[in-house]
Amino acid sequence: MNMWVQYCIFCAMLFIGLRMNQSNAEKCDLFEGSWVPDSLYPLYNSISCPFIEREFNCQNNGRSDTLYLRYKWQPYACNLSRFDGHDFLQRLKGKSIMFVGDSLSRNQWQSLTCMLYTALPSIKYNVSRVGDVSTFTFTDFDVKVMLDRSVYLVDVVRESNGRILKLDSIESGKLWKGVDMLIFNTWHWWNRRGATQPWDYIQVGQQIYKDMDRVVAFGKALNTWATWVDTNIDPAKTNVFFQGISPSHYNGSTWDEPSAKSCVGQKEPVVGSTYPGGLPSALTVLKKVLGNIKNPVTLLDITNLSLLRKDGHPSIYGLGGRTGMDCSHWCLAGVPDTWNQILYSLILQTFRS
Numbered sequence: 001m002n003m004w005v006q007y008c009i010f011c012a013m014l015f016i017g018l019r020m021n022q023s024n025a026e027k028c029d030l031f032e033g034s035w036v037p038d039s040l041y042p043l044y045n046s047i048s049c050p051f052i053e054r055e056f057n058c059q060n061n062g063r064s065d066t067l068y069l070r071y072k073w074q075p076y077a078c079n080l081s082r083f084d085g086h087d088f089l090q091r092l093k094g095k096s097i098m099f100v101g102d103s104l105s106r107n108q109w110q111s112l113t114c115m116l117y118t119a120l121p122s123i124k125y126n127v128s129r130v131g132d133v134s135t136f137t138f139t140d141f142d143v144k145v146m147l148d149r150s151v152y153l154v155d156v157v158r159e160s161n162g163r164i165l166k167l168d169s170i171e172s173g174k175l176w177k178g179v180d181m182l183i184f185n186t187w188h189w190w191n192r193r194g195a196t197q198p199w200d201y202i203q204v205g206q207q208i209y210k211d212m213d214r215v216v217a218f219g220k221a222l223n224t225w226a227t228w229v230d231t232n233i234d235p236a237k238t239n240v241f242f243q244g245i246s247p248s249h250y251n252g253s254t255w256d257e258p259s260a261k262s263c264v265g266q267k268e269p270v271v272g273s274t275y276p277g278g279l280p281s282a283l284t285v286l287k288k289v290l291g292n293i294k295n296p297v298t299l300l301d302i303t304n305l306s307l308l309r310k311d312g313h314p315s316i317y318g319l320g321g322r323t324g325m326d327c328s329h330w331c332l333a334g335v336p337d338t339w340n341q342i343l344y345s346l347i348l349q350t351f352r353s
């Protein structure tokens, strides 16, 4: 055989090999699986994370059951990579990650900073805040883990006639440019009414509305966001993720326990892989928008796996204490650590060490 033919056969085999590897990785859906007890969990002890906010620090707020800390997410098709904080920082050396969204983004941001810090407890760090942007810097690696509080992603602007939620304006996007990895989220504020609703009118184009169907408004805002991503993001420079819809647990009927009026006292996840109450309609809207976006955006599809974790919320061990009832956020250590473990698994495929 002549050398060129040999070379070409080698190339073809290499090509097929790479393709097979790729399709194997594609075959493993990290979001389909179930929760299994694992004595190696939690990934860290909240006491060892000095900057953890009281809101998520359930054990410190008096929660005494610990079973909820000991579950691992087990995908059907493969094993999640073990979280390696040193490797994470090494891969992202000199880079910035930004979570953009509401307090569920803050929940995941805090989880990631705790996971990285407890992996390397002698590491130097610096936390600073400018406006709505909090920056947690791991100084030795020059890695910035940032949080931009932007509950609707689109703008809320104060004008002479009141506060306007502008579904087709996204000025705050200027803060997201130049970041190496963006993880967006919005949903929980779309259903707010009354005193905690931070706007008086909704604007679309030149039209002003007193109110509209909230899922429809959410969809319009997501389309504005998608256009922003397609216009402003260079996929060669920036990785874009969407956090998915983080579910709440205020209605026991949705997990076949009609007597439960909240998540208080829940000590274990739903068994198996299927949540009796089904998926939230907001997820359908989100998936439709992501289906039409031109730039690659990875959905961190955490809705289904988090629905199973009725036991993972602070309930009366959150910010409101005994008189509050938080079945929206998540205790730390806890469920968002798994979101970050999945994020890490996805990063392993993208960023070389």
Ligand SMILES: *[C@@H]1O[C@H](CO)[C@@H](O)[C@H](O)[C@H]1NC(C)=O
Pocket: 077, 078, 079
């Ligand atoms: C997952 O890990 C278990 C034990 O830790 C091992 O037996 C199994 O083969 C692994 N599965 C895959 C798909 O790697």
Ligand SMILES: *[C@@H]1O[C@H](CO)[C@@H](O)[C@H](O)[C@H]1NC(C)=O
Pocket: 126, 127, 128
């Ligand atoms: C922490 O960050 C702030 C804002 O960037 C900066 O002014 C300050 O010097 C930093 N502190 C340390 C110890 O690096």
Ligand SMILES: *[C@@H]1O[C@H](CO)[C@@H](O)[C@H](O)[C@H]1NC(C)=O
Pocket: 251, 252, 253, 254, 277
């Ligand atoms: C609770 O969920 C059930 C089943 O999905 C539903 O029929 C019911 O209206 C819900 N209750 C409340 C108070 O939202």
Ligand SMILES: *[C@@H]1O[C@H](CO)[C@@H](O)[C@H](O)[C@H]1NC(C)=O
Pocket: 031, 032, 033, 273, 274, 275, 276, 277, 278, 279, 304
């Ligand atoms: C969640 O995912 C499982 C597969 O992991 C699937 O069987 C189930 O129907 C999905 N939806 C809900 C609401 O659980």
